[in-house]
Amino acid sequence: MRVAIDTQPGGADPNEDWVAGTPTLAVVLDGLSTAGLDTGCRHGVPWYVANLGSQLVAALADVRAPLSAGLAYALEQVAALHPECDLRNPGTPSATVAILRERDDSLDHLVLADSPIVLEGTNGFTVLTDLRVDKVLPELRAEVEQHETHTTEHREALRRLVTAQRQTRNTPTGYWVAASDAEAAAHALVGTTPSRDVRAAAVLSDGASRLVTEYGMATWSEVFSTLRNGGPQELISSVRKVEATDPTGRRWPRYKSGDDAAVAFCQW
Ligand SMILES: [Zn+2]
Known part of the structure; x- marks a missing residue:
């Protein structure tokens, strides 16, 4: 597997997305917004995603480890890195997780919350995502x-909204x-696809996938063409160009004018 990656912050604040690619793994994490509220942690969301990502890559170095077991182990490791922080604070740093792994003739996936994995197959596109977050607190x-x-x-x-979430x-x-309690790993959505059915794959934070799902300004087919021709950097810059046409979110209401974006593009 060849993985090309890029990530860019959506504005002036530090990037809370994280991405990595190895010959067998593509990982995207999207740190949840704290909206400036207390977190009980002195390290912050960028620290949290960087450490969780690094622990995940280490935990999944053995391709036989189930993805959810690797995630549970990584969550425990990161919690152990900051025992002095209040890990029971409901605002403790947290993140979505999307992992694609090549193992023998299969592709394993894990998604926890709304960072999607998109598979380009011989018969179209399959979007693997966990939209439970969209079903809560619709009024807020x-x-x-x-x-x-x-x-x-x-x-x-x-x-x-963030307080209620x-x-x-x-x-x-x-x-x-993903947060301070390893139990979340058991609630991730996991599955396996035969490699022969997949031509290419994209692991995305919602800051990138929204070009298709929220803005409706590209199809998955166009996204994969962009990724093939210009790579992840080109895809993120097309998202920014679209957002620049609607800087205050009048056409596409959203949480910020530009959200952090992360992309891992996998090819064989
Ligand atoms: Zn901390």
């Missing part, structure tokens, strides 16, 4: 989307993300 989400970005009303609505995150009635 709608409230955020009523306001243009950069307004006080938008910022306050986002804080209300923290109460439902990693609970049986809510949605699951």
